Amino acid sequence: MLEVRNLHVHFGVIHALKGISLTVNDGEIVTLIGANGAGKTTTLRTISGLKKPTSGEIILDGVDITNASAQERVRIGISHVPEGRRVFSNMTVLENLELGAYLRKDKEEIAKDLKKVFDLFPVLADRRKQLAGTLSGGEQQMLAIGRALMSRPKILLLDEPSMGLAPLLVQEIFNIIKDVNSNGTTVLLVExxxxxxxxxxxxxxxxxTGRIVLSGTGAELMESEEIKKAYLGG
Known part of the structure; x- marks a missing residue:
């Protein structure tokens, strides 16, 4: 579904991404792991159109979208949940969710998708009239994911969805990600x-440091001694 080819990104003189290449197949959960400052967030921001690459290609369903605007990428199926949740604090839960569908005109299907989000996140249904800024951190993360799903994405980009959450909520968020994926949404996860x-x-x-140094199945990397030492505390 998604292919990133030899992506280079600069911030002034800083060479942030140095030839990143990766693929995400239809129906997969693919994760990017690495230390702070490695280039994970920059990779997602470039895929979603928030950062322009210096060179390289981004292909979605066989179509080169490297020069497409961020808005156009939402329209064709890329939805991005940024680090830090970024809900619209002074708007209600319902208004936040409706904004997720702002490029859509199919009112009946939007209503169906809203029901799906409320089924996935019952707490949001209970608080649909509550201002988003008064929700807990975990609830705001659910709202941010729900808002992204309202655009009916082919692929959902998630940036640090567990950041700042209590351990029980972290488990809940990961269960939700699995549910979203099992319902047909492909996921690219930074965590x-x-x-x-x-x-x-x-x-x-x-x-x-801006380069892919290792890849494999999730299970393979869990068993890698190098990964255990660097990222799993083993």
């Missing part, structure tokens, strides 16, 4: 909690 990410990922890439 500091490497153990949890590898447990649910079909495949994984390890990124260090």
């Amino acid at each position: 500091q909690n490497a153990r949890m990410a590898l447990q649910i990922a079909h495949r994984a890439y390890v990124i260090e």
Whole structure:
């Protein structure tokens, strides 16, 4: 579904991504793990169109979208849940979710998708009239994911969805990611909690200082001595 070919990204003189290549197949959960500053967030931001690459290609369903705008990428099936949740605090839960469908015109299907989000996140249904800024951190993360799903994406980009959450909520968020994937949405996940990410990922890439240094199935990387020492505390 998604192919990134030899992607280079600069921030001024800083060469942040140095030839990143990866693929995400239809129906997969693929995770990117690596240390802070390795280039994980930059990779997602470039795929979603928030950062322009210096060179390289981004292909979605066989179509080169490297020069497409961020808005166009949402329209054709890429939805991005950024690090830090970024909900619209002064708007209600329902208004946040409706904004996720702002490029869509199919009102009946939007209503169906809203029901699906409320089925997936019952707490959001209970709080649909509540201001998003008054939700807990875990609830805001659920809202951010729900809002992204309202665009009916082919692929969902998730950046650090467990950041700042209590351990029980972390487990809940990862269960939700599995549910989203089992319902037909492909997922590209960036996550500091490497153990949890590898447990649910079909495949994984390890990124260090802007380069992919290792790849394999989630299970293979869980068993790698190198990964255990660097990321799993083993």
